[in-house]
Amino acid sequence: MTQDAPTTRRALLTRMGLAAGLAYATPTLIGTGTARASDASAPSGRASVSRPARQRRRRAPARPEMVVILAPGQSLQPLQAAGYDVLSQRDNATLARRAARLRLPPGRNPAQARAEIARLLPGSTAALNSLYRPDDLTCDGADCAAQQMIGWRPADLQARPRIGMIDTGVNPDHPALRGQSLRVNQVDLDGRNAAGRRHGTAVAALLIGNAQGRAPGLLPRADLIAVEAFHSRADGAAADAFSLLNALDVLIQARVQVINMSFSGPANPVLRQVVVEARDAGIGLVAAAGNGGPGAAPAFPAAWPEVIAVTAVDADRAPYRQAARGPHVALAAPGVNLWTAASIEGGRLRSGTSYAAPFVSAALALGMARDGLSATDARDRLFRCAADLGAPGRDPVFGHGMVASPSACPEAGSQILSVSGE
Template sequence: MQVRELLRREARRVELDPRGEPVLRGEFLAMGLEATARDAVLAAGFKVVRAADEGEALGIRIVVLRDTRRRDAGRAMQALRAAAPGAEFAYQHLYLPAGPAVPARAASPSAPPPMLRVGLVDGGVAASAVRGMRVERLGCDAREIAEPHGTAVAARLAAGARGTLYAADLWCGDRVGRATLGLVEALGWMARERVPVVNVSLVGPDNPVLARAVRAMVERGHVIVAAVGNDGPAAPPLYPAAYAGVVGVSAVDAKLRVLPEAGSGPQVDFSAPGVVGARMRGTSFAAPVVARAAALLMREPSPQLARDVQRALAARAKDLGAPGRDARYGEGLIAAD
């Protein structure tokens, strides 16, 4: 539904790749594009828009290309790979929220609030929903452009805590948003700020540029927690949740039954409550429960500590479904505190 609506409203800016995934029309990313390959790409009808600095913090050199011949996404990609087979090319995929949302209210804790230092890559966050947290912003010139999904996820993540929320806004009020490069930039910002745990309640396809950024984060000891998506148990895995080292989260209802629309497979590491009231439902709202639990155990990124935290979460999880780890619940339930 999200993709169809996006295509209907933004057909000039958005198209589908050969697998039916939404991408920015006519724009591509390149890694390992040396001088000879660049000349070949130019001769094939592409122009270099810019050398992107979004991946610099993670050690990734990216070039943004545009197709001057206005080919469809698949044919343009074929032309790029034929012109420069030694380079690596990617679409500018769009990553969409893993669940609808309504604006959320700040939690009112009854116990002394814990301290958190945690990151969020999503839409804009209303500061009023995370009272007690200082909000550091990336995007939109650091302005608050609140959006329901980002605000609802942030409220689940903060849940009355104090500390700092690093919030990267990929949309800034625009329906299309920043696509792959925006997500990479957000992860690079989290790396520079040494944010130990980052929640990503967004889903999309595998992308080599995003894969490299995620791998760099995991190797540096950051914990990335991501929603597995709401395309159903038979759907192919969604990313970034399905990348190695990412903590993928499914969702359960109030009776601890996995949501029928939740993704399933080896990418599911944990499950958490994903139904909030009558209008918030999905893995988007389960992921921040697990991210919060991890952030309470980490103050700085560390490869060893990241492994320890994931083991601690597995030991704490309540086994649901088939005994032991399974494709629907993962290691089990992490309850909201």
């Protein structure tokens, strides 16, 4: 592990408020099923014994799940009679409907299930219980100065908006979050193990991290309501549509001004219903564009028009190499080599559109809480005041350009940033 800069430079950066840290390498995953010692490692003179490879018993694939929004007065009994397992069901206050998570009967595929549910429960809405993933990566590289990149001012730190976030676990005892206005809720994961706290703690610290810490949050005086909606799987942390449906309901009922969603996955009509309800309630919605790369299909919820899709750029304002692109990308923000809080204490450098999204969430919340703008007006001002990057005007790589603090907006008399074309 090497230090990128001499001590004098690091001290200067610290005095300037710049984030600094060491480079971390991503661990390499090694399959153990076929691992064998090499011939050279065997003790000399010992006979070589050849044994047949053990045949691993493959698990039967898990049956798909559906998430269903029932019409008023409907019962799940017809589906249970048809062989569907009811894994969980809850009233959704936002939709004023009951939502259920179901396991399909053996031999039934999702398309068949949708048709069957529509026949048995007319007026209901059903979709695959899709999975959504955090958009982050461990990274290496030099120091960055993220808040300076977007023209964040000391006065901006004083705003007190109410922000919501949906993420993995959050550690309220991390030094960056201890003493901050943070409320952590966890949706019922139906007996599944909760995901770890690394990703959620990092995102929370970017939003409201202690102003005296190594990397202060953008809005250290804000009220943050974090909803833990992710469970642990063999292939990493994930949240299904049913959990996200419930998490959004919690935040809508809490009357937050902005919801940060640093995750991505497939389109889902059931989840979209609640996203539309959140927009109609006057809540600003921000999501990571995704880390699938330039050729990836649009990821959701970022690609829905109700949501501001955020991509990541580095300290030179170059696009993050793994960021998704497309006409839905709305704004760019720092998201490469950011010093973020670790799960227990300290921090590490990370990259991803997950970490760019909080910059836009903070700027949007600042416009709403301090300047009294609606979510739509605050969003439109961010679009007008973004520093144009790449091709003139809005483009599929950077959207309208680099997000700017409302305090640094040309509309407020500042000449720091140029306005992007529309």
